[in-house]
Amino acid sequence: xxxxxxxxxxxxxxxxxxxxxxxxxxxxxxxxxxxxxxxxxxxxxxxxxxxxxxxxxxxxxxxxxxxxxxxxxxxxxxxxxxxxxxxxxxxxxxxxxxxxxxxxxxxxxxxxxxxxxxxxxxxxxxxxxxxxxxxxxxxxxxxxxxxxxxxxxxxxxxxxxxxxxxxxxxxxxxxxxxxxxxxxxxxxxxxxxxxxxxxxxxxxxxxxxxxxxxxxxxxxxxxxxxxxxxxxxxxxxxxxxxxxxxxxxxxxxxxxxxxxxxxxxxxxxxxxxxxxxxxxxxxxxxxxxxxxxxxxxxxxxxxxxxxxxxxxxxxxxxxxxxxxxxxxxxxxxxxxxxxxxxxxxxxxxxxxxxxxxxxxxxxxxxxxxxxxxxxxxxxxxxxxxxxxxxxxxxxxxxxxxxxxxxxxxxxxxxxxxxxxxxxxxxxxxxxxxxxxxxxxxxxxxxxxxxxxxxxxxxxxxxxxxxxxxxxxxxxxxxxxxxxxxxxxxxxxxxxxxxxxxxxxxxxxxxxxxxxxxxxxxxxxxxxxxxxxxxxxxxxxxxxxxxxxxxxxxxxxxxxxxxxxxxxxxxxxx
Amino acid sequence: xxxxxxxxxxxxxxxxxxxxxxxxxxxxxxxxxxxxxxxxxxxxxxxxxxxxxxxxxxxxxxxxxxxxxxxxxx
Numbered sequence: 121x122x123x124x125x126x127x128x129x130x131x132x133x134x135x136x137x138x139x140x141x142x143x144x145x146x147x148x149x150x151x152x153x154x155x156x157x158x159x160x161x162x163x164x165x166x167x168x169x170x171x172x173x174x175x176x177x178x179x180x181x182x183x184x185x186x187x188x189x190x191x192x193x194x195x196x197x198x199x200x201x202x203x204x205x206x207x208x209x210x211x212x213x214x215x216x217x218x219x220x221x222x223x224x225x226x227x228x229x230x231x232x233x234x235x236x237x238x239x240x241x242x243x244x245x246x247x248x249x250x251x252x253x254x255x256x257x258x259x260x261x262x263x264x265x266x267x268x269x270x271x272x273x274x275x276x277x278x279x280x281x282x283x284x285x286x287x288x289x290x291x292x293x294x295x296x297x298x299x300x301x302x303x304x305x306x307x308x309x310x311x312x313x314x315x316x317x318x319x320x321x322x323x324x325x326x327x328x329x330x331x332x333x334x335x336x337x338x339x340x341x342x343x344x345x346x347x348x349x350x351x352x353x354x355x356x357x358x359x360x361x362x363x364x365x366x367x368x369x370x371x372x373x374x375x376x377x378x379x380x381x382x383x384x385x386x387x388x389x390x391x392x393x394x395x396x397x398x399x400x401x402x403x404x405x406x407x408x409x410x411x412x413x414x415x416x417x418x419x420x421x422x423x424x425x426x427x428x429x430x431x432x433x434x435x436x437x438x439x440x441x442x443x444x445x446x447x448x449x450x451x452x453x454x455x456x457x458x459x460x461x462x463x464x465x466x467x468x469x470x471x472x473x474x475x476x477x478x479x480x481x482x483x484x485x486x487x488x489x490x491x492x493x494x495x496x497x498x499x500x501x502x503x504x505x506x507x508x509x510x511x512x513x514x515x516x517x518x519x520x521x522x523x524x525x526x527x528x529x530x531x532x533x534x535x536x537x538x539x540x541x542x543x544x545x546x547x548x549x550x551x552x553x554x555x556x557x558x559x560x561x562x563x564x565x566x567x568x569x570x571x572x573x574x575x576x577x578x579x580x581x582x583x584x585x586x587x588x589x590x591x592x593x594x595x596x597x598x599x600x601x602x603x604x605x606x607x608x609x610x611x612x613x614x615x616x617x618x619x620x621x622x623x624x625x626x627x628x629x630x631x632x633x634x635x636x637x638x639x640x641x642x643x644x645x646x647x648x649x650x651x652x653x654x655x656x657x658x659x660x661x662x663x664x665x666x667x668x669x670x671x672x673x674x675x676x677x678x679x680x681x682x683x684x685x686x687x688x689x690x691x692x693x
Numbered sequence: 694x695x696x697x698x699x700x701x702x703x704x705x706x707x708x709x710x711x712x713x714x715x716x717x718x719x720x721x722x723x724x725x726x727x728x729x730x731x732x733x734x735x736x737x738x739x740x741x742x743x744x745x746x747x748x749x750x751x752x753x754x755x756x757x758x759x760x761x762x763x764x765x766x767x
Binding site: 194198202204205209340353388399403 | 734755761766
């Protein structure tokens with residue numbers, strides 16, 4: 121990386137941190153510190169909500185996912201606008217009316233302190249772990265690809281975030297997120313146009329789209345009811361709605377973003393901004409990945425994008441095997457390139473030649489995928505402690521090897537900005553929940569506003585240290601990222617169920633809800649461990665797994681149904 | 694004397710009443726106009742219209758993606 125790239129990257133990050141810290145250095149009271157003084161306009165809220173959701177992994181992994189599996193992942197977001205409409209119409213007015221700092225405060229007014237504590241505790245566990253992963257995941261990829269020290273990368277992200285989040289609280293988080301989103305989107309647009317520019321002169325943008333379609337990367341919508349498929353229209357519209365409803369309606373890291381608005385109008389507009397733009401944005405990031413795929417159809421590359429893993433294999437007894445795999449891949453690549461060039465050059469003139477070339481290109485692509493899988497298996501065999509996903513390195517590999525000087529620094533600033541924006545939102549929410557739902561609620565002594573502001577700052581720094589520590593030791597736990605994702609899916613549905621009862625079923629009281637939550641949670645955990653066997657038995661055929669999005673639907677539905685069944689008995693008693 | 698005191702009392706209570714009513718009205722109107730406002734969304738008569746527009750846009754995107762899938766699926 122050149123000195124210019126270093127200056128651009130560190131300058132961008134340094135400016136955002138200094139700006140956020142300076143601009144929001146004065147916080148007179150808790151309202152200022154935790155709710156940003158309720159001064160935010162909808163544009164800031166909208167960008168802040170978007171930045172909190174979009175972590176660095178969104179910008180590293182999503183293009184890689186499109187490279188490997190196409191654009192079907194966008195279906196995961198189909199439920200998001202529906203969920204945001206429900207949050208905007210139902211949740212926001214209630215939160216504003218009760219003037220709450222956290223979503224969990226509302227639960228106490230409906231069900232009592234036990235439900236509030238339970239939900240707040242589940243949030244702290246889940247989000248506390250996630251904050252560590254938000255730092256660790258991009259740090260491990262950046263350090264592997266760029267040869268940086270992992271611990272220093274983690275510390276760089278963590279310490280920068282702690283500085284401005286502790287100093288300025290919610291206002292600092294929202295203001296910096298606005299700038300970070302600006303950097304992120306500018307960087308992604310520039311990268312997109314550079315990819316198009318770098319395609320061979322005989323491949324236009326239209327040709328690139330056609331090539332992507334031929335290679336099966338433009339299968340965006342799938343209406344099939346196949347339970348084994350992870351992303352279909354139906355999983356997106358049902359599971360995606362429940363997941364987004366739970367995330368935006370009950371997760372404090374998001375609730376805090378829109379409660380910083382100056383009115384219901386500003387908060388609603390901030391959410392509607394996301395309801396309209398989130399799917400196109402996700403589509404665009406996936407399209408960047410698809411364009412990178414097309415670029416690599418005409419640009420020879422290694423069989424795996426994580427060069428580090430290939431180098432490690434060459435240090436073992438499997439070096440010859442890797443060499444042979446690389447030779448096979450190179451041969452297949454050349455044959456595929458010939459076929460794809462034929463398609464582009466004879467698309468409108470020679471139908472027969474085009475058809476034959478399409479068939480050949482598709483066959484060679486299947487072959488190439490098999491060779492890549494073989495290479496991945498070999499890496500796992502030769503380097504057992506290697507847990508990285510090669511698709512995570514696709515976009516980074518493109519950035520480092522094909523972008524001009526200066527833009528590399530900008531794109532790395534994009535990745536760091538995304539990591540920092542989501543981490544700051546998480547730390548801010550964790551500190552708020554700890555202060556409001558535990559410290560202030562359980563502390564019977566009256567304290568001054570300044571005391572609570574200082575306490576919140578200590579909790580913010582404390583959670584920051586926890587997140588950094590967790591990120592530093594994350595590599596010791598196997599499949600950690602997967603574990604955190606599963607943890608989230610298991611609990612989200614049940615928490616959402618509790619909130620939906622609170623909002624919509626006025627006759628259901630605290631005990632029925634609490635019992636339903638315990639039963640529902642137990643069933644979800646049983647399904648997690650034995651779901652495959654139960655599903656196979658019920659459907660009469662072998663199924664692979666229950667897609668994790670369905671846990672949100674199952675957990676939520678169970679809590680609501682069981683509470684409705686128990687409720688008459690509680691009311692009688 | 695009593696009449697005078699009574700008058701003063703009524704004057705005072707009236708003033709208090711006015712102040713309380715005004716304060717109540719101000720808080721109420723502030724609450725409803727600024728915090729719990731019913732401010733309309735841009736370009737629409739009410740929020741329901743805006744929500745229908747968002748759902749329509751979602752439907753448009755799904756149809757667009759479906760067409761793209763079919764056009765480029767070989």
